[in-house]
Amino acid sequence: MGVVVYGSEIxxxxxxxxxxxxxxLKESGKRLPKLVVVLVGENPAxxxxxxxxxKACTEIGMENEMVKLPETTTQEELLEVVKSLxxxxxxxxxxxxxxxxxxxxxxxxxxxxxxxxxxxxxxxxNLGKMMxxxxxxxxxxxxxxxxxxxxxxxxxxxxxxxxVIGRSNIVGKPLVQLxxxxxxxxSVCHSRTQNxxxxxxxxxxxxxxxxxxxxxxxxxxxxxxxxxxxxxNRDEHNKLCGDVDFDDVIDKVSYITPVPKGVGxxxxxxxxxxxxxxxxxxxxx
Ligand code: NAP
Numbered sequence: 616m617g618v619v620v621y622g623s624e625i626x627x628x629x630x631x632x633x634x635x636x637x638x639x640l641k642e643s644g645k646r647l648p649k650l651v652v653v654l655v656g657e658n659p660a661x662x663x664x665x666x667x668x669x670k671a672c673t674e675i676g677m678e679n680e681m682v683k684l685p686e687t688t689t690q691e692e693l694l695e696v697v698k699s700l701x702x703x704x705x706x707x708x709x710x711x712x713x714x715x716x717x718x719x720x721x722x723x724x725x726x727x728x729x730x731x732x733x734x735x736x737x738x739x740x741n742l743g744k745m746m747x748x749x750x751x752x753x754x755x756x757x758x759x760x761x762x763x764x765x766x767x768x769x770x771x772x773x774x775x776x777x778x779v780i781g782r783s784n785i786v787g788k789p790l791v792q793l794x795x796x797x798x799x800x801x802s803v804c805h806s807r808t809q810n811x812x813x814x815x816x817x818x819x820x821x822x823x824x825x826x827x828x829x830x831x832x833x834x835x836x837x838x839x840x841x842x843x844x845x846x847x848n849r850d851e852h853n854k855l856c857g858d859v860d861f862d863d864v865i866d867k868v869s870y871i872t873p874v875p876k877g878v879g880x881x882x883x884x885x886x887x888x889x890x891x892x893x894x895x896x897x898x899x900x
Pocket of ligand 1: 756780781782783784785786787804805806807811824825826827845846847848878879880882
């Protein structure tokens, strides 16, 4: 029977450390780290993600602000907001919640964020630095996944075959790079991959970020594999579930992350960590 790795528990531990850190800053009368989240429009999923981020900041005592803009906001107006946040010395982290309304070019906005405040790690400058293994902001979900692997004693992935299913800019692609940086041998699968089940079943570490409820059953999983499930889906009964059929694979895996309480809580925690990192870089310059 596989061990269930609760990202929520790892996140709790990390958040306690961050709470203590911020409390110490407060007691010594220092400025506190601050995250600003920009929300454009009324997308229900985005509203819920932004609320989760606000709650996490408040929980650890981090300064935070939500800039709420109407659905009709123009690209120029949003660029102005980003510019003023870039210039605001009290702001350490800027996160523009995606997706953006169709009149706005997402790339233009992400490129406009000051890379030193890009706590989401989506700016091409930071992505390039990650590729070169230089100190930088690493995208929160891939960073959280690496932390989960470290937590189960898999810091050095030499000799391990990792298979990533999904090649999104926010999860799959940066994750592949991080896994290589940790010495894994990596295969990437996506919707055009042939014999995908066969590739997946060779993985020592199988990481799935597709967005299809319970796509992965036991036939895709090698005996003793570590399975990390990134997907967040609703099944036919409106129940939250991952991309992996948890009940079907649990007796085959060595470790598995559940949905919910797996990768999700780690993503938000890495955002807090990146904001504190940005703060430290500024304050200790
Ligand atoms: P995405 O942009 O939605 O892209 C999905 C990826 O899956 C694409 O690369 C696509 O291939 C591939 N794909 C689609 N159908 C496939 C199939 N049948 N077999 C193999 N590959 C297939 O991906 P994402 O943004 O990474 O999101 C994926 C899931 O993770 C969603 O459920 C999302 O909600 C969740 N998510 C969770 C977190 C978290 O913190 N837990 C963070 C981010 C995302 P092509 O490239 O060929 O189209």
